[in-house]
Amino acid sequence: NANSPPGPRPHGILGLVPAQPGPILLLLALVSTSVWNLRWTPCTRQGSSAPAPGSGSTIFALSSGQGRCGIAVIRTSGPASGQALRSLTAPRDLPPARKACLRLLRDPLSAEPLDRALVLWFPGPQSFTGEDCAEFHVHGGPAVVSGVLQALGSVPGLRPAEAGEFTRRAFAHGKLSLTEVEGLADLIHAETEAQRRQALRQLDGELGHLCQGWAETLTRALAHVEAYIDFGEDDNLEEGVLDQANSEVRELEVALGAHLRDARRGQRLRSGAHVVVAGPPNAGKSSLVNLLSRKPVSIVSPEPGTTRDVLETPVDLAGFPALLSDTAGLREGVGPVEQEGVRRAQKRLEQADLILAVLDASDLTSSSSHDFLHTVVIPTVTGSASASSQRLLLVLNKSDLLPSQGPDLHPDLPRYLLLSCLTGEGLDGLLEALRKELAALCGDPSTGPPLLTRARHQHHLQGCLDALGHYKPAKDLALAAEALRVARGHLARLTGRGGTEEILDIIFRDFCVGK
Numbered sequence: 001n002a003n004s005p006p007g008p009r010p011h012g013i014l015g016l017v018p019a020q021p022g023p024i025l026l027l028l029a030l031v032s033t034s035v036w037n038l039r040w041t042p043c044t045r046q047g048s049s050a051p052a053p054g055s056g057s058t059i060f061a062l063s064s065g066q067g068r069c070g071i072a073v074i075r076t077s078g079p080a081s082g083q084a085l086r087s088l089t090a091p092r093d094l095p096p097a098r099k100a101c102l103r104l105l106r107d108p109l110s111a112e113p114l115d116r117a118l119v120l121w122f123p124g125p126q127s128f129t130g131e132d133c134a135e136f137h138v139h140g141g142p143a144v145v146s147g148v149l150q151a152l153g154s155v156p157g158l159r160p161a162e163a164g165e166f167t168r169r170a171f172a173h174g175k176l177s178l179t180e181v182e183g184l185a186d187l188i189h190a191e192t193e194a195q196r197r198q199a200l201r202q203l204d205g206e207l208g209h210l211c212q213g214w215a216e217t218l219t220r221a222l223a224h225v226e227a228y229i230d231f232g233e234d235d236n237l238e239e240g241v242l243d244q245a246n247s248e249v250r251e252l253e254v255a256l257g258a259h260l261r262d263a264r265r266g267q268r269l270r271s272g273a274h275v276v277v278a279g280p281p282n283a284g285k286s287s288l289v290n291l292l293s294r295k296p297v298s299i300v301s302p303e304p305g306t307t308r309d310v311l312e313t314p315v316d317l318a319g320f321p322a323l324l325s326d327t328a329g330l331r332e333g334v335g336p337v338e339q340e341g342v343r344r345a346q347k348r349l350e351q352a353d354l355i356l357a358v359l360d361a362s363d364l365t366s367s368s369s370h371d372f373l374h375t376v377v378i379p380t381v382t383g384s385a386s387a388s389s390q391r392l393l394l395v396l397n398k399s400d401l402l403p404s405q406g407p408d409l410h411p412d413l414p415r416y417l418l419l420s421c422l423t424g425e426g427l428d429g430l431l432e433a434l435r436k437e438l439a440a441l442c443g444d445p446s447t448g449p450p451l452l453t454r455a456r457h458q459h460h461l462q463g464c465l466d467a468l469g470h471y472k473p474a475k476d477l478a479l480a481a482e483a484l485r486v487a488r489g490h491l492a493r494l495t496g497r498g499g500t501e502e503i504l505d506i507i508f509r510d511f512c513v514g515k
């Protein structure tokens, strides 16, 4: 990675580092931005604004989903957006900024009516992209949409947008930081409530603001250190500024360390926690997977050993994303095919964030129940298993088969939940327990500090922390300043913002340098 900073030490296998999110920008779906455009302070002037620097062309695209629908949103961004509106609409004047107006749309070449549509005019820079933007809310039939797209293509200076180009322009014009762009991408792809909440928080800039605050601390510290290098410890500098810089850097190290310890949570929230359903044959594992995923993912049969391979399905579990795996029943003395299934089940168990251990409540004394209890359940619950950070929920299934006095309890049985996949009894309790476990695994996006949702975030925070490990001003001020620069570079790359000129500003603003 040519963009990597000259950091003190590379990390990752063989020095490989996660790439900057160029592909994210490119792949980001085209987003409907009426809401976005309305977020920016209304502009009092009307008419075209000056073209934003660096943007020559005007782009257009269908921003709502493909296919037949009630309303489709087509939008443009760039200096010719006003011209596009005037060319297609009758009357030909621009509507007032940010006000939806009903207009007849015509093909500018043939004058053929295309639709009666709502149009909106967002003069830059107060728009989603920072450029002049227009939106056409047309009827969502394919012929209308293709007619309007063709008409826009015939306006001089307009061309179809590339994937993600609107967002890319918003980033280029400083409307979104990189972490906000990632939040926007996550929001578009959010499938569960928790993912949506997390993405919205990131889109609102929480992670960016946190990093920005850290970067400011480093900038201040760097300014202090550089002032010492340039002016020395004489009367020209306020007393104690270097000590203050040192303590701020040490506090920052502690904060970064705490966030890095939490890093897996955010990534789990983005890509789903690994929840593995395991247990002896015939306990009802496949029935539970089908119940939780609300679809027939696995074959259910009274014959023990039906599931032979690992079956994985993405599910929304109590508002959290999870990859739910059904596994072969764990038992010994079986044929080679089932044996391979057992081996795969055991491997998948090792990778689980959360084990949903299923036992047949009416068969707790069988040897397979006993073995599973002593080889998987108890070691995991007591923390003596190899993957000691794993969590486990014990489910006693088939409660409908129990006598009224309850299960024939095993003396070693840890805390359990009673369930009947057949009747659904106990499902609410299980979902509530799952919600708590997954909130602990993924972090609660409604509260707490912003989560690091991508390997890229983790990489840059780790890089920042590693660099601060080389901050030793008592030994060598020049090397200490370099460590701060490297650390700051990582934070700047995380948010996609950051400059060097602000250090000079601070030196002359916050210091009493010279008399």
Ligand SMILES: Nc1nc2c(ncn2[C@@H]2O[C@H](COP(=O)(O)OP(=O)(O)OP(=O)(O)O)[C@@H](O)[C@H]2O)c(=O)[nH]1
Pocket: 280, 281, 282, 283, 284, 285, 286, 287, 288, 299, 300, 301, 302, 303, 304, 305, 306, 307, 308, 327, 328, 329, 397, 398, 399, 400, 401, 419, 420, 421, 422, 423
């Ligand atoms: N009475 C009762 N039967 C159940 C319940 N859950 C599952 N069963 C039955 O138990 C049998 C085994 O269920 P499965 O879901 O296939 O069990 P499994 O653990 O996936 O089995 P293997 O694939 O052999 O490991 C089937 O006949 C199910 O209908 C339940 O809550 N009550």
